[in-house]
Amino acid sequence: MNRTKIAALFSCTALLSTVIAGCGQGQPSGGAAAGGGDSKTTQENSKAAAPKTLTLLTGSTGTAYPALQAVAAEAEKKLNIKIKFDIKPDGTEGDNLVKTRLATGEMSDILYYNSGSLFQALNPEENFVDLSKEPFVDKLLDSFKSTVSAGGKVFGVPGGSSNVGGIMYNKRVYKELGLSVPKTWAEYIANCDKIKAAGKTAVIGSFKTTWTSQLYVLANHYNVQAQTPNFVADYTANKAKYATTPAALRGFEMTAETYSKGYMNKDFLATTYDGGLKLLAEGTGVHYPMLTHAVDALAMNFPDKIKDIGVFPVPSDNASINGFTVWMPNGLYINKKSKNIDAAKQFLDFLISPEGMKVYMSKSKANGPYVIKGINVPDDAYDAIKEMQPYFDAGKTAPALEFVSPVKGPNLESILIEVGTGQKSPVDGANDYDKDVKKQAQQLNLKGW
Numbered sequence: 001m002n003r004t005k006i007a008a009l010f011s012c013t014a015l016l017s018t019v020i021a022g023c024g025q026g027q028p029s030g031g032a033a034a035g036g037g038d039s040k041t042t043q044e045n046s047k048a049a050a051p052k053t054l055t056l057l058t059g060s061t062g063t064a065y066p067a068l069q070a071v072a073a074e075a076e077k078k079l080n081i082k083i084k085f086d087i088k089p090d091g092t093e094g095d096n097l098v099k100t101r102l103a104t105g106e107m108s109d110i111l112y113y114n115s116g117s118l119f120q121a122l123n124p125e126e127n128f129v130d131l132s133k134e135p136f137v138d139k140l141l142d143s144f145k146s147t148v149s150a151g152g153k154v155f156g157v158p159g160g161s162s163n164v165g166g167i168m169y170n171k172r173v174y175k176e177l178g179l180s181v182p183k184t185w186a187e188y189i190a191n192c193d194k195i196k197a198a199g200k201t202a203v204i205g206s207f208k209t210t211w212t213s214q215l216y217v218l219a220n221h222y223n224v225q226a227q228t229p230n231f232v233a234d235y236t237a238n239k240a241k242y243a244t245t246p247a248a249l250r251g252f253e254m255t256a257e258t259y260s261k262g263y264m265n266k267d268f269l270a271t272t273y274d275g276g277l278k279l280l281a282e283g284t285g286v287h288y289p290m291l292t293h294a295v296d297a298l299a300m301n302f303p304d305k306i307k308d309i310g311v312f313p314v315p316s317d318n319a320s321i322n323g324f325t326v327w328m329p330n331g332l333y334i335n336k337k338s339k340n341i342d343a344a345k346q347f348l349d350f351l352i353s354p355e356g357m358k359v360y361m362s363k364s365k366a367n368g369p370y371v372i373k374g375i376n377v378p379d380d381a382y383d384a385i386k387e388m389q390p391y392f393d394a395g396k397t398a399p400a401l402e403f404v405s406p407v408k409g410p411n412l413e414s415i416l417i418e419v420g421t422g423q424k425s426p427v428d429g430a431n432d433y434d435k436d437v438k439k440q441a442q443q444l445n446l447k448g449w
Helices: 003-017 039-048 064-079 091-104 135-139 142-148 171-177 185-197 210-219 221-227 231-236 246-260 273-282 294-301 341-351 354-361 389-393 412-419 426-443
Strands: 052-058 081-087 110-113 156-159 163-170 201-203 285-291 309-312 324-327 330-334 397-399
Touching: 052 064, 052 341, 064 081, 064 341, 064 354, 081 341, 110 341, 142 156, 142 330, 142 397, 156 341, 163 171, 163 210, 163 273, 171 185, 171 309, 185 201, 185 246, 185 285, 210 221, 210 246, 210 285, 210 324, 210 412, 221 231, 221 246, 221 324, 221 397, 246 412, 246 426, 273 285, 273 294, 285 294, 330 341, 341 354, 412 426
Parallel strands: 052 081, 052 110, 201 285, 324 397
Antiparallel strands: 110 330, 156 330, 163 285, 163 309, 163 324
């Protein structure tokens, strides 16, 4: 940061105008000249001390907006940089607005937007400032940098915490039944058998909310990447398939096995996501393949049960391969056409500093560990979130496939409902999804498709 330089500038300004002002103040009083000093000089010095104003385009849903507002207020005091927020709509309308603003040269100085494939669709090298050589980029975990990079250059810093996919579980029931967190799929199945024998639902199904059918496949990606390191590149280039890559096919097989062994609640086709969370909180259901953004909902709806909830990775078949698939936070990117690039860099540097992140966390609770080195989840974080930290510290994480490849078909959830109800075999389901992604890849004009 340039805090020292700015403080020195203020000191110099104060001396020149003989204004009696403290060195630490961000903006001196306009008419406080001592001894009847020259008014013209005072006006010039006030103008020099005026905050640099940056615009920041962001959505307003969720806790990111108030958290960024809090950081902005602190940055104005510390850096003399003022942030003016520009609010965009959510969803497709917001995506279209971002693309229009970039195309017309009307983009804000800073954009808060998705990382991963949606970011890649914005032509990063053409539209955003390369941050690769900035010292603060060294603070970022490689797993995050890969989701905001293009052409070997890094373009963004994270806004908020990560969110992982895994198996949420009821720790109270685990303790009652004498179970340990499984390190392999075989151990997970053994736990499910014991839970079922105890008269409880071993695996919660909530297929009424159709997207929840996908978690075994999506959250298994860490295992795929660990066993088949070239899968992302080969998959994107149409050289690898789910149906013919054993590690990738496992997610479909896991979905089928959970059903065939009768582990799910009998009404899983009529159970919603909210219903699934209720089963988990009450301990009626013990495992729930899910994204950890669910922790917030559990804390809100079942505050007296939140300490009973934990999370572990989707186990592979090898105990030495154990890690989380991570849904990365959104990024903040600097508009290449901005007239305030240096000030924008200072703001991003402050945002991801320990001081900036402390302010951010005061308004936005973590849904997963942070992707900034040295920034750990706070002591008051949910227990389930704390359980993830060792995996991040050990580098046992990988971004979800959608963050590192633009290839994603629209029908995965419906295909997995068929696999998860015994209507379709795992191989047939994987084959169908391979066909589904082909259509999407061709629409994106990707090479090799």
